Amino acid sequence: MRVWRSLLAAAALSAVLAGCGAEAPSSGTPAGSSGPWSFTDGSGQVVTAERTPTRIIAHAGEANALMSFGIRPVGIYADEPVATDPNLKDLDLDGIEILGEEWGKIDVEKAASLRPDLIVGDWWPAEKAHSGLEEGVDEKSKKLAELAPVVGVSQGKSIVELAEGYEDLAVSLGAKVDDPRIAANKQRFDEAVARFKAAVAAKPGLTVLAMSPADDQVYVANPEYAPELLDLQSWGLQVINPDSPDPAFPYWENLSWENADKYQPDVILWDGRSFTPTANAEWGAKQPTWFQIQAARAGSVVAWPAYWLHTYGDFATELDLLTAAVEAADANIGA
């Protein structure tokens, strides 16, 4: 009881004084430059503090991004269990407080005791909110924003822009991006992009389609709403744009299984959330029309990192898989 009592007092104080930066940086954490700090949030707002924030609470993917630049948050909140979150499952989270593992539920009481001086979450332009603070979450969770200023990079049209944005944020927080171990990620990414572009250029006419098969119908992703697919398109890959997305959910076009063969891509990008090495064979056995898609029959499928990428390193890894799939693909499978 007594121990946290003093912590709480400080926490509440920091809540009251958030943004003024009146709190001294805690000892033990490496303080970056101690001068005034500012960052332009995805919403366009400039957030300032008198000192560089050091006690950061971040949303899952954003935490991954910061950690890839050597900035370690004190707390993380996620939308699903850490063990399954693609951004978090391979990270060493020792000593980092987990504040939530379900969308809409953040333990703000625990968050307050961490005395955060910055909250980091993606900015969603369509919803005009940061990750975890959107419409519909528990009212209590929204109080997270009262503990400290919230900043984030805008989600939108490109994972590269997202990664660059978090690089900027990390630099402002004192990250040493020139450290060879950190810079290696970006270098790996640049090389991966170069290889990818070369592979795509070598296969003119190759088309791919991002799909998510489900028991009742097949979902075809609309690249307009998938930043990583837009990136791939910008590097020359022909990701097919479905011609009649669901008006209520423009993220996807819904195809009945009878119409599963509507598009005939050369490679299928399979929703990574449901992809397994045996998934193609399983669905072929389960859905008689799945193998009517020639690419599926030929086994020309590859995981698509759907809607989660935040870092150069992860993107590089995924990109290498895609490059291999493109190189192995036969541009004449599909129509």
Add this chain to the structure above:
Amino acid sequence: MRTTATRATADRTARRATALAPGLVVLCAALAFVAFLSVTLGSRSIGLAEVLAALGSLQSDGTITSTVTLDLRVPRTLLGILAGAALGVAGAVLQGVTRNPLADAGIMGVNQAAAAFVVFAITVLGVRGVGVYVWFAFAGAILAIVLVYATASLGREGATPVKLALAGAAATAGFGSVTTGIVMTNVDALNELRFWQVGSLAGRYAPILVGVAPFLIVGLVASLAFGRVLNGLALGDDTARGLGQRVGRTRAAAFAVVAVLAGAATAACGPIVFVGLVVPHVARFLCGPDYRWILPYSMLLAPLVLLLADVLGRVVGAPGELQVGVVLGVLGAPVFVGIVRYARLAEV
């Protein structure tokens, strides 16, 4: 008094029989026609000639038209016929055995109970595959029917429609809470359940058909034997006993048959409401109170309704599909309300 009334009924039934037997033939023809529609119409437009060619070859030759016809539409249609018949007959038997016009597997909470058991099987026992789900769905179905009927029939006036419906609503809510509690923490189960939540014939192919068909066929054949005893029960338990029936045993057997039929249909297609409730009323309207006619009529009328609704959903929803459960819900609710408003509920 009673003997006169009974004899009058018997006469009427005898007169009707001459009209009812051909009626069954007509219904068979109508069902065959709708089955034909179900094979030829769909969210993908395939020419009639191509469909016939595919049907004629009997073996999928790997083309999309042949695959869609033989591997998608034919099993789907057969499942629709079997599941529809099962739901219709289950409803008729339930209404007869409980003497309750609102007795229906859906209203009695069978769907949610089956769903809760299936979800439990997925999450806690790690079970996969329809072949295994079926058994859990059965267990849930039996539990719901016994629980709801037993609760409702406690007390002097027995299982009145209101008590049955309320006990069913309670079971639905209770099992629903359990289901929600489980799936909240398990994305896999939530995914399976979403597929399950709305009754549908889509995505149900030969393996599912083969998995549940034996149960459905056995249940349907067995149910036909209940016509006479249901007629006896309709006169009241005491009269039935007077006629030499073992009422308790009859009721138990009937519930078992209903659980097999409704459980298997629900396991295969998810919750499909209103067919089991409404079709027996239509059958009763057509053939009078004799269950020896009501049962076969329900058995033919219900798949007719189910397949029509399914075809409608496929045509209206193209290039996607509208689940048959939704079509039936939208069309069936007004009929249900009509029954409640205008039918004299005491008379079954």
Add this chain to the structure above:
Amino acid sequence: MPTTTFSAPSPTVGAQAALRATRRRRTRRAAVVTTALAAVAAALFVVTMMVGSFGLTAVEVVVSVLHLREDPAVDFIVRDLRLPTATTALAVGLALGASGTIFQQLLRNPLASPDFVGVTSGAGLAAVSGIVFLQAGGLAVSGFALGGALLAALLMYVLAWRDGVSGYRFILIGIGVLIFFDGLTGYVLSRAQLFEARQAMHWLTGSVGQAGPEELRLLLGALVLLLPTALLLQRQLRALELGDDAARALGNRTELSRAALLATAVVLVALAVAAAGPIIFVALVAGPVADRLLGPAAGGIPAAALVGAALLLTADLVAVHLLASPLPTGVVTGAVGAPYLLWLLATTNRRGAGG
């Protein structure tokens, strides 16, 4: 229902004295029980604010809520984090309890609560459709829920209106409407891709933690306004139903009072659903529990409302703090309430009063 069964006794002097004595006893019992219930609800209200990631003492909570002393650490946790949730639980419980008992009294059936005659489902369907198809949020969702509940109630009132609102038909049609709405809700959810459906799912599971300040203010305002209105209407209705000829001549007025009282109950339940999502069984259970406590003074709306509040606060405590992994409040009330409803059915049947 006991509330509607007492009739005017013959006016002999002795009987009048006895009647007065009975009435006095009844009033006293009602006062005692209601006060005790208020104390229980208040205690639970405070306890809810004591537990969490950090425990607080009752004194700290009360001092902070009443602004008796400033302590920023405690104040942030109590006033900013816990007070809104606790207030929501209290207000939603009061609204559900009051509305449930009104439904039950008007329809003369202990089983006729708004969650079982389709009103709650109507609100749920409208809200989920708003979220999924129109990307609605905040007060808009409340608006949809309110509209859905009113529409469902109106629909049933119209459909069930044959020679007045017969309780029996009303309930059956309500259950039909309920199944209809729930089916459509399932359809709406199945339309949403899993990962986009989370807001709708979240809303639909029912949790007192999700109410925003606007919804809460709206609900509190409605409670302040509608609870006294309901009491007045109930008193008026009782007088009309006492059975003398003068009152019978005012049959139209009786029907009007009944409709007004029912409307109050619908608005209360709709706003409760709007604030916390569909939380089932509280409305059903509160009335009968209160009546059992009240004994001869059964039928009191304040007592039922307080029981509702106590139940919901307890359910929330269990849901959020006592279980290994926190669950939505609605799941707990559902899991506990379903057996209760079955038990209620079984026992009222034995007395021959059910259905």
